[in-house]
Amino acid sequence: MSSVIVRIPTPLRGFAEGQSEIAAEGADVGAVLSAVGAAHPELLARVMKDDGQPREFVNIYLGSDNVRTLDGMDTPVGEGDVLSILPAVAGGAE
């Protein structure tokens, strides 16, 4: 088990009581996100599909690497790692 910082993007902070970062424990990416989801189920539902994979408009990065290019949800995490959740945002012109 490693303690990991999970960075919550602005559009999803409403589902995490406004927090920008949540500390959670787990051995891999999936376990850490599940731990976050146990406290914030609505947040997790917006990040992950029912099959446990990240949604198509969300990327999850371990440090600077997209976990899709690693071992996905099975990617092991280390003590003090940072997981960043980044959804697509569209704003710009209006």
Next chain:
Amino acid sequence: MRARDRRLADIRSKVPEVSPREALDLQRSGAALIDVRDASEVAQGSPGGALRLDRSFLELRIEEAIPDLDRTLVVTCASGQRSLFAADDLRRMGYRDVRSLAGGFNGWKDEGLPFEIPKMLNADARERYSRHLVMPEVGEAGQLKLLESRVLLIGAGGIGSPAALYLAAAGVGTLGIVDHDVVDRSNLQRQILHSDERVGVSKVASAREAVLALNPAVNVIEHQLRLESANVEEVFEGYDVVVDGSDNFATRYLVNDACVKHRIPNVHGSVFRFEGQVTVFWPSREGDPGPCYRCLYPEPPPPELAPSCAEAGVLGILPGVVGLLEAVETIKILLGAGDLLVGRLLHYDALSARFSEFKQARNPECRYCADGAEFPGYIDYQEFCALAG
């Protein structure tokens, strides 16, 4: 004998002179032909492929242009005298094989050898872009490239405003601006192209006025329309770079698909409240291709998770930062300078004052940009986004 002639005779004993024909042969076998006349003389013509370095800056700039002290240099001027003085200085700087073109450019022309009228900046441009011209990454050649470039801005809003102003200021020759909207007072918190007195005016017309006030030489092309599958081909025609500052997912996917199809680099920026994302999508880049928008986000979020800036709000300065970063990447693409944000997503969190960089690989199975993929066609983007999730 006059002092000047004594000095020239002395230099001739150290610097070999070559005929125009010999100079051309040397140039063809790898020597650098350096024209040291001033800009007004060069504007009348200069040997083809010559390096044009005004005599007054020669010693200061020669090493940036020719770092190899062993390369053969042939120096030319109008008649072959200034070139002797210049050659002697280059020899003393450490260049080991420096020669002077006897008869200079006049002799070169008389022999019927190839020359060109180089494209050059006029006096206004020389003054306006002087801070660019002294930088080796831009210089006169780079500035001329910018002046001949065509950039299309999607949106004259929060992102498009600073991008348009700075690209115009930098001397991008043609700026196309796409927007269907009119200026609203609530835009002015961030859309600095517009002004209080232009509330109610079309955004592209307002943008044109602001751009021309800053740099009247820019060719502004107004595309007053909502970008759609039916008009995207016509609008994108002829542009070198697209700067996406649109405000909705449907347009972003459309911009992506058209850029992929037409192999145009797509400089992307998007914002939400205090957060911005910037990257460059360029799957067709020679040698080192990057992902497209669909590689990064295969599908848009469902509408309830994608509130617009009107609904969610945005710090007015945030799209300014993002638009400037996009303008920087655009200039780098046009100049071919530096490392681009291709395959790298730059994330800016203004509240925590933190820039983070994330790697982004191509999706080898992307339907739009994978190697060998046939363009699958434009889709109904409104429906694609309405049904997302």
